[in-house]
Amino acid sequence: MPQNSKTITVTNDGVTLPIPSIVTGRGFITGKSGSGKSNTASVVIEELLKNRCPLLIIDTDGEYRGLKEKFKDLIHVGQKEESDVELTLERVDLITDLALIQGAPIILDVSTFKTEQSKSIINEVVTLLFHKEKEHRKHFLIVIEEVHEFIPQQGGVDELAQNIIRIAKRGRKRGLGICGISQRPSAVDKDFITQCSWSVWHRFTWAIDKKAVNQTLGVDYANQISSLKTGEAFLVTDWDETTRVTIKQKETFDEGATPHTSDIVRPTFKSDQSELIEQLRSIEGPPPKLDPNALRTELTSKNSRIKDLENRILELTSELDANPPLPSTKRIEPSKPVSLPNPSPNKLLEDSIESINANTKKQTTADVSQDFSPIWELGQLILYLWRVSLRGFLIILVKLIGIFKIKL
Ligand SMILES: Nc1ncnc2c1ncn2[C@@H]1O[C@H](COP(=O)(O)OP(=O)(O)OP(=O)(O)O)[C@@H](O)[C@H]1O
């Protein structure tokens, strides 16, 4: 063990780990599902948080939120109801500043994201942390769950894998440590495992995993590894002999525990970093992107609607020309362009009625000055009756048009 360094205790019987070697080193916690990896990682994290060590956890399964039960300065960034801040790509720059410069411990919960989305967020985080550490050189630990998904042994080495391996190889000089967790050591890039300065090997039962144990720890350990109980492990470090240990149980709420019907109520834990949370919340994402294809489709549909309406106007105009409502009343000249408001057939009829009324009135007023003549009176009466019946006919016609919406 390095001399004079502060330590954290990870077992009930007093096994300790030196803080600087954990925070700036390269760690690997492995074992089959349910063997105790996340519990071990949580114990290390709890002990580091007690010592106010800055760290960021990349939580792929949403199981580290329970740490907030005891560590109120942890900020949970994710897409869950209980997240303190929503995780967006735009906020990553400030998240890394708050974590690295201000020392705010962060849980980056990517469990709700699709693989490609979470990869681009994680890539941004590790790239920024690596570059910022060149200047700040503060001790800082990144914990990555399910690390085989990001640095696979097989398949192409993408940008994210290169950046993680770069931290494993060159992070220590900048103060940047990394701890990967995986249930499949055979699926993790060997370049990562061989760089590790400390590792915890929990139970394995499958031959392929035992082969990986054989290659890294040797045949004796490979033969014993299937007999380890949950929480038991081989602790391998650059500074001490490999030992069989039983990691203590974590102190905080176990979010990753197998659910039972009695534990359906999930506690909510509040962070006390309200000022930093507000800062993060104030960073908005970019305005929604305009989709040129959608805009083009909308424009085409609007143009075709305009064309339809123009055609309809022409149709109505020619219908009106072919069926003039009244011989002598206002007509729309065929050669003239159609101007709005277009007089409706109803309006034309109403105008006609008004004109008849006006004529009748004019005629009646003029009659007063006439001398009395029975023949003239009879003629006037017939004329009056004809006008009244014509008016009545026109009124009925207007009503009928109104009812049946007949277009003249
Ligand atoms: N050291 C321990 N002491 C007591 N209980 C433990 C210990 N380690 C693990 N457990 C118990 O085992 C359960 C499974 O542990 P854990 O979630 O750490 O497994 P895991 O290896 O991370 O599994 P997975 O690969 O599925 O994530 C825990 O909920 C806890 O109850």
Ligand SMILES: [Mg+2]
């Ligand atoms: Mg786990």
